[in-house]
Amino acid sequence: xxxxxxxxxxxxxxxxxxxxxxxxxxxxxxxxxxxxxxxxxxxxxxxxxxxxxxxxxxxxxxxxxxxxxxxxxxxxxxxxxxxxxxxxxxxxxxxxxxxxxxxxxxxxxxxxxxxxxxxxxxxxxxxxxxxxxxxxxxxxxxxxxxxxxxxxxxxxxxxxxxxxxxxxxxxxxxxxxxxxxxxxxxxxxxxxxxxxxxxxxxxxxxxxxxxxxxxxxxxxxxxxxxxxxxxxxxxxxxxxxxxxxxxxxxxxxxxxxxxxxxxxxxxxxxxxxxxxxxxxxxxxxxxxxxxxxxxxxxxxxxxxxxxxxxxxxxxxxxxxxxxxxxxxxxxxxxxxxxxxxxxxx
Ligand SMILES: CC(C)(COP(=O)(O)OP(=O)(O)OC[C@H]1O[C@@H](n2cnc3c(N)ncnc32)[C@H](O)[C@@H]1OP(=O)(O)O)[C@@H](O)C(=O)NCCC(=O)NCCS
Numbered sequence: 001x002x003x004x005x006x007x008x009x010x011x012x013x014x015x016x017x018x019x020x021x022x023x024x025x026x027x028x029x030x031x032x033x034x035x036x037x038x039x040x041x042x043x044x045x046x047x048x049x050x051x052x053x054x055x056x057x058x059x060x061x062x063x064x065x066x067x068x069x070x071x072x073x074x075x076x077x078x079x080x081x082x083x084x085x086x087x088x089x090x091x092x093x094x095x096x097x098x099x100x101x102x103x104x105x106x107x108x109x110x111x112x113x114x115x116x117x118x119x120x121x122x123x124x125x126x127x128x129x130x131x132x133x134x135x136x137x138x139x140x141x142x143x144x145x146x147x148x149x150x151x152x153x154x155x156x157x158x159x160x161x162x163x164x165x166x167x168x169x170x171x172x173x174x175x176x177x178x179x180x181x182x183x184x185x186x187x188x189x190x191x192x193x194x195x196x197x198x199x200x201x202x203x204x205x206x207x208x209x210x211x212x213x214x215x216x217x218x219x220x221x222x223x224x225x226x227x228x229x230x231x232x233x234x235x236x237x238x239x240x241x242x243x244x245x246x247x248x249x250x251x252x253x254x255x256x257x258x259x260x261x262x263x264x265x266x267x268x269x270x271x272x273x274x275x276x277x278x279x280x281x282x283x284x285x286x287x288x289x290x291x292x293x294x295x296x297x298x299x300x301x302x303x304x305x306x307x308x309x310x311x312x313x314x315x316x317x318x319x320x321x322x323x324x325x326x327x328x329x330x331x332x333x334x335x336x337x338x339x340x341x342x343x344x345x
Contacts, residue, residue: 002070012098013065020107023060023072025053030069031062034092040308040334041268047071047090048239052076054086054266059111060088063104068097073104076208077116080215084112086124087210097299108345123342125207127335138341141200145319150332152307156299163292166325167285176293178225184220185227185259188212194248197257197280202340204313206261206276226260226297229289240291256281256289263298263308271306279314284321291325313338 022059023031029047052058052074063071071091075084086108091100112119123141130138151159179187187193194201204212205225210216231254253254257280263273277294279287291312298308309332312322 001163013095013100015099015103018070018100018103019064020061021064022156023053023062023074025050027062027069031072034069034072035090036125037093038090040227041272042266042274042334044264044266044274045090047268048069048088049265059108061104061107061111063091063100063107065095068092069270071100071104073101073108075108075112075122076218077119078208078213078219079211080213081116081118082120083109083211084116084119084122086122086325087123087208110143112345121342121344123209123227125204126339126341127210127337128339130339130341134341138343141340141342142202143316143340144204144313144338145316145322146335146338147312147319147326148310148332149203149329150272150307150309151329153302154306155329156193160292160296160299161258161326162328163288163295167292168286175296176228176289177229178297179229181221183229184227185214185217188214188217193255193257195199197255199315200340201281203259204278204338205259205342206278209336218267220259224262225295226262228256228258228293230258230286230289254281254283254286254291255285256283258294258318260294260298260303263306265306266309268309271303273302273308275308277310277311279312280327282315283315284318286334287318287322288325291322311335 012203028304031049032046035045038045052060056074058074058076060074061072062069071094072088073086074088074152077084077085086105088103089101109122112122124138130140159342196250198212201211203212203216203220205220205223210220259278261276261278263275266272266274277291279290295310302308314322
C-alpha cells in the first residue's frame with residue numbers, strides 16, 4: 001500500500017464526496033477492477049456489462065471517490081414500466097462499510113423519481129438475510145433454496161448418466177421438450193398456472209424477479225432462456241402422495257416449470273461457465289426430471305472443453321430432495337438462499 005492509498009483507505013466519505021454518474025463502455029476495466037472476487041468467481045457482470053449498456057430499459061451508474069471508481073449499481077425497468085429491479089451492486093473492497101452502497105441506492109431512487117414517474121416500486125434479490133435496517137425499508141416477498149454443484153468438463157458425461165439413472169419416472173424415458181415462444185405465452189394465458197406455480201406471482205430468471213406480464217415474457221424470450229413445462233403424470237402423483245402426510249399437507253401441484261439461462265463464462269477460469277436453472281413447482285419427481293433435461297440442454301450449449309457450475313433455485317420444500325439427487329457430484333456451496341425484496345418509492 002503506497003502512501004496515497006493509505007490516505008484513500010482511511011478517508012470516510014460524506015455523500016458530497018461521492019460523485020455518481022452514468023457508466024459507459026470505457027468504464028468497463030475499472031468496474032471489473034473493483035469486482036475482483038465478487039461472488040467467488042461466478043460474477044455475471046463481466047459478461048453482462050456490455051449487453052446491459054445496449055438495453056434501453058436499463059441505467060447503469062458508477063460512484064467515484066477521489067477520482068477513482070468505488071462503486072457500481074444499475075436498474076432495469078420491468079413489469080410494463082411500473083417496477084425497477086436493482087442489479088449489479090458492488091463497492092470496492094476497501095470502501096465497504098462506509099455508506100457507499102446506500103448512496104448508490106439513493107441515486108437510483110432519485111433518478112427513477114425524476115425520470116420514470118410510472119415506476120412506483122423497486123425490487124431486488126439478495127443472498128443473505130436482510131439487516132434490520134433493510135427490513136425497515138423493504139418487504140420480503142419470497143425466499144428460495146439454492147443447491148449448486150461444479151462439473152468440470154471431464155465430469156459432465158458421468159454426471160448426466162448418474163442423474164439419468166436417478167430419474168426413474170416416465171419423465172426420464174420421455175424427454176421434456178423446450179417450449180416454443182408461442183407455447184411460453186400460452187402457458188401464462190392460463191391464470192391458474194401463474195397462481196399455482198409462482199409464489200407471489202414472481203417469475204425469477206437468473207436473479208431477475210419479474211411479475212407475470214406479457215412484456216416480461218417477451219423480454220425473457222429475447223434472452224435465449226430454455227423453458228420446460230410439464231403437467232401431471234401418474235408416477236409423479238403416486239410418489240408425491242406417498243412421501244407426504246396427505247391429511248393436512250397443502251395439496252401439491254404436479255405442474256412444473258423450469259427456466260435455464262444459457263451457460264456463460266465466469267472469471268473463475270478453466271473453461272467454467274455459470275448455469276442458472278430456476279425451478280417453479282413443488283413436485284420432487286418433476287423437479288429432478290427438469291434438472292436433468294436442463295442440464296442436458298445446457299451441456300449442449302457449452303463451447304468445446306467447457307464445464308459448468310450449476311445453480312438450482314427451488315422452493316425450500318425441494319431442497320433436501322435436490323441435494324440428495326445431486327449426491328456424488330461435487331457441491332459448490334456458495335449461496336444457500338435467494339431472497340426477493342420490494343420497496344414502494
Ligand atoms: C454489498 C455491498 C455492495 C455493500 O456495500 P457497502 O458500501 O459496504 O454498504 P453500505 O456501507 O452502504 O451499507 C449498507 C447500506 O446499503 C444497503 N445495502 C447493503 N447491501 C445491499 C444490497 N445487497 N442490496 C440493497 N441494499 C443494500 C443497506 O440497506 C445499507 O443501507 P442503510 O445504511 O440505510 O442501512 C458490498 O459489501 C459489496 O460490494 N459486496 C460484494 C458484492 C455483493 O455481494 N453485492 C451484493 C449483491 S446482493
